[in-house]
Amino acid sequence: MxxxxxxxxxxxxxxxxxxxxxxxxxxxxxxxxxxxxVSLVTEPRIEFKSGNSTLTLKPFYRLDPNDERRSxxxxxxxxxxxxxxxxxxxxxxxxxxxxxxxxxxxxDIINQIDFVDSFNGSAKLGQPFVELGWVGVxxxxxxxxxxxxxxxxxxxxxxxxxxxxxxxxxxxEYESPLRQxxxxxxxxxxxxxxxxxxxxxxxxxxSREPRFILELTSGNVAPRYDMSxxxxxxxxxxxxxxxxxxEGFVRLWTNQLQVFGGGGAGLDYTFYKVFDEANLTxxxxxxxxxxxxxxxxxFFDHDAFAGARLAFNDVASTExxxxxxxxxxxxxxxxxxxxxxxxxxxxxxxxxxxxxxxxPGKLQxxxxxxxxxxxxxxxxx
Amino acid sequence: MNRALLIALTVATVVHAKSMKELxxxxxxxxxxxxxxxELAARNAGYRDLGGQVDMVLxxxxxxxxxxxxxxxxxxxxxxxxxxxxxxVFDAPADVKGTAVLSHASPEGEDEQWLFLPSAHxxxxxxxxxxxxxxxGSEFSFEDLTGNDARKYGWKYVASEGNIVTVxxxxxxxxxxxxxxxxxxxxxxxxxxxIDFFDRRGEKLKTLTYSDYKQLNEKFWRSHTWSMKNLQTxxxxxxxxxxxxxxxxxxxxxxxxxxLGN
Numbered sequence: 001m002x003x004x005x006x007x008x009x010x011x012x013x014x015x016x017x018x019x020x021x022x023x024x025x026x027x028x029x030x031x032x033x034x035x036x037x038v039s040l041v042t043e044p045r046i047e048f049k050s051g052n053s054t055l056t057l058k059p060f061y062r063l064d065p066n067d068e069r070r071s072x073x074x075x076x077x078x079x080x081x082x083x084x085x086x087x088x089x090x091x092x093x094x095x096x097x098x099x100x101x102x103x104x105x106x107x108d109i110i111n112q113i114d115f116v117d118s119f120n121g122s123a124k125l126g127q128p129f130v131e132l133g134w135v136g137v138x139x140x141x142x143x144x145x146x147x148x149x150x151x152x153x154x155x156x157x158x159x160x161x162x163x164x165x166x167x168x169x170x171x172x173e174y175e176s177p178l179r180q181x182x183x184x185x186x187x188x189x190x191x192x193x194x195x196x197x198x199x200x201x202x203x204x205x206x207s208r209e210p211r212f213i214l215e216l217t218s219g220n221v222a223p224r225y226d227m228s229x230x231x232x233x234x235x236x237x238x239x240x241x242x243x244x245x246x247e248g249f250v251r252l253w254t255n256q257l258q259v260f261g262g263g264g265a266g267l268d269y270t271f272y273k274v275f276d277e278a279n280l281t282x283x284x285x286x287x288x289x290x291x292x293x294x295x296x297x298x299f300f301d302h303d304a305f306a307g308a309r310l311a312f313n314d315v316a317s318t319e320x321x322x323x324x325x326x327x328x329x330x331x332x333x334x335x336x337x338x339x340x341x342x343x344x345x346x347x348x349x350x351x352x353x354x355x356x357x358x359x360p361g362k363l364q365x366x367x368x369x370x371x372x373x374x375x376x377x378x379x380x381x
Numbered sequence: 382m383n384r385a386l387l388i389a390l391t392v393a394t395v396v397h398a399k400s401m402k403e404l405x406x407x408x409x410x411x412x413x414x415x416x417x418x419x420e421l422a423a424r425n426a427g428y429r430d431l432g433g434q435v436d437m438v439l440x441x442x443x444x445x446x447x448x449x450x451x452x453x454x455x456x457x458x459x460x461x462x463x464x465x466x467x468x469x470v471f472d473a474p475a476d477v478k479g480t481a482v483l484s485h486a487s488p489e490g491e492d493e494q495w496l497f498l499p500s501a502h503x504x505x506x507x508x509x510x511x512x513x514x515x516x517x518g519s520e521f522s523f524e525d526l527t528g529n530d531a532r533k534y535g536w537k538y539v540a541s542e543g544n545i546v547t548v549x550x551x552x553x554x555x556x557x558x559x560x561x562x563x564x565x566x567x568x569x570x571x572x573x574x575x576i577d578f579f580d581r582r583g584e585k586l587k588t589l590t591y592s593d594y595k596q597l598n599e600k601f602w603r604s605h606t607w608s609m610k611n612l613q614t615x616x617x618x619x620x621x622x623x624x625x626x627x628x629x630x631x632x633x634x635x636x637x638x639x640x641l642g643n
Contacts, residue, residue: 013478054643083643085634095502124502133639140639190639192493197506197638240491240510270508277515315439315447315518317477345448348476380475 007050014044014058017378023160028369033066035160035372043076044381054081056092058126062117067159069169070116076126088133088142093126096144098188098201100236100245103285103305103325106262107232107247109203110186112150119161119354119367120334125150139191146184149206152223163366165212168220173213174206175226175254182206182227195238203230207253209296226254226296241270245285253295262289262298266305277313282306283323299334303327316341332358332365350376398424401546401568405538414536414548417566422531424571428601430631431455434624439519442615449473449517456636464488464530466636471517481641484509488532497641504641513558520587520609520618524558525578534562544568559586570594572602587611597627 019039026034045058058077064070079092099105104121114123127150133142151172155162176182184205191198210223234247248263266285274280285305289298307323318341326333333356340350352374358365404416437449450473456466464486471480479499486492492509512524534550541547550562563577573591580586591604607620634640 013475015476081643083640085632088640088643097502122501135634135637135639137633137637140637142639192506192638195491236506238506238508240508243508270511272511272514277518279511279514313515313518315441317474317518342474342476345474346476378476380478 009049011047011049012045013047013381014042015378015380016040016042016044017376020375020377021372022374023370023372025369025371027160028366029162029164031157031166032160032162033158035066035370037065039064039070045077052083054083055079056081067116067156069154069156070159072114072116072153074114074125076124078126086135088131088135090129090131090133093128095124095126096129097124098199098232098234099247100197100234101247101264101266101285101287102268102283102307103266103323104264104287104300104303105247106264106287106289106300107201107230107234107249109201109208109230109232109249110144110146112152112208114153116153116155116159120336125153138193139189141189142187144186146186146205147181149180149182149184149225151180151225152208152210154223160372161367161370163212165221167212168215168218168222171215171218171220171222172210173222173224175224176206180206197236197238199234201230201232201234203228203232207296209298211294211296228253229257241272243268251291253291258292258295260289260291260295262287262291262300264288264300274310279311279313281309281311283309299327300325301327302329316343318342327358330359332356334367346380348376348378348380350374350378352376401541401566401571405541405546410538411536413538414550417538417546417548418531418534418536418550421566421571421573425601426457428598428627429457430627430629431457432624432626432629432631433622436621436623437517437519438619438621440617447474447518449519454631454635456631456633458486458488459633462488464492465527466633467527468636479642483636483638483641484527485636486527486530488530492527495638495641499642502642504638506638510556512554512556520611520616521607521620522558525589525609539563541568545574570602572604585612593621595625597625601627603627 019041021036023035039062041062043060048055056077056079060074060076062072075093077094079090079094081090096110097108099108111124111127113121114125117123127146128148130145131142154167154169157166186203188199188201207226207228210225212221213224215222229252230249232249237244244267246265250261252259264285264287268281268283270279270281272279287300287303289301303325305325310320312318320339322337324333324335335355338352340348342348355371356367358368399420404420405413433453435451435453439447451469451471454468458465467484469482471477481497483495484492494507494509495504496507497504513522516523516526533553537549539547539549544567546566546568548564550564552559560579560581560583564573565575567574572594576589577585578587588610590608593606594602594604596602603625605622605625610617
């Protein structure tokens, strides 16, 4: 759908989808609903373009039958961009992704996670920003000013895939007295040299990862957002069938500047044309994090990932992905199998199975009874 | 071939466009084949850049069809050691709308390729090793779409029949899907009318027919309809340019990986 009306071109896209979920076991915690049912989600996108200027709007809405907190609205993108030959300027709200790993990207920090929408962190809330950029052929520099902080979303009492305590998201704590109006800033310099792509990044501002604080007056558990200052690097070496990847960060946490680091490395290897036009890729990654026990909890402290992807490269773009992320110390495991294909020109079906294994008692294993299957029927326009 | 010689050759061919008769009267079949290939390249050179909108129809033996559409931008190589740069942005099917593939071709080494996935807000460097793989599920491979650099082949004149001259192109790349390509050239305007692709066993695999030629910018003959038929599977793909413009003023910055998604 394109229209060229008086030099302004309009592009409309996006999708509306029904996500049917079935949980195999009854829930673990008091107050949780069974969680089975159909949730409706839409993410339309409209773009106006005129000369060097682009205006983009991408709202998001999910209606969930079980958890009122999972029924939520967000503005994933709402931005004006001026794109000159080597100069970029943008203002509004957007999603910016850093990092090269497939299973989990430790250096990715600009956007807050929409945890209630997707437990695996793949959904992000739109981040208000101003971007100034210089883009060359083999290198680019981008500076982001992030004037407003987005709080992480969490499931409500009735929601599945939650922690034992539901979080008092209405009363978050901040280290900074400016609270969510505390500005953050970020910068990325990226360059490529032959087969090698490198990114060097810096971030300073409000930590996207909360700690969980027990409020003695109310007995509630509230998220607390400390200050955080981070330098990071990512690199990818793309050879023929083999790709090598690594990323890592050093973080100064809170105004006491406690130091910790984290990162990961991995490789993937593709076998081309295993049958017809199908390509089979195997991936192996390891991620680690040295944060203190008092720091924000991470699932990815010492975890190994193994995954496989079969891309049929057929008319329906059929794909099958399978992967498991295993804590190498306690064996806690997240496993996913996903298959998807297009139907006609506008529909896409995606079947997913998510499995959790682990010994109860750790926060990481809160989801141990939340094994679920999902069928997404999506219409793209 | 050193760069100065190549530039001298290019200048010479710009000054004097050779006729097919001049190219096929003297020399060994290899010399004649190379001369024809260089003349084809010289006549296409100097267009600077291309901007176009493409509809692609995929069909199988049972007649069922699938559609793709994308915009295409190409920046002509700036020098003899450089390769073309291209950017494809999909409009349809709707679930891949906004997906972009950026390629920096290299006549000597491996091409560089980046993929922008709008759903993941991510630009990924991808391997260009799978040059023989299908492009968007079609009968065109990446090799078919980007492998037109004359330097990537050994050339041989085969025959002339009426107005059609046939030359054989043997890929230098051992990873090519083909043992050879036969180019059938209309001698009047030096336009390729069709190409036969032979697989590694020497069997004829596909035929690509170029039609709907239009002269752009009063100089460059460009086919607006490319029909690829797979003779072994009876599948076919037609690429049709709904618009094609040359010399639109694109710059190398339009092909920067840092601009993907903007």
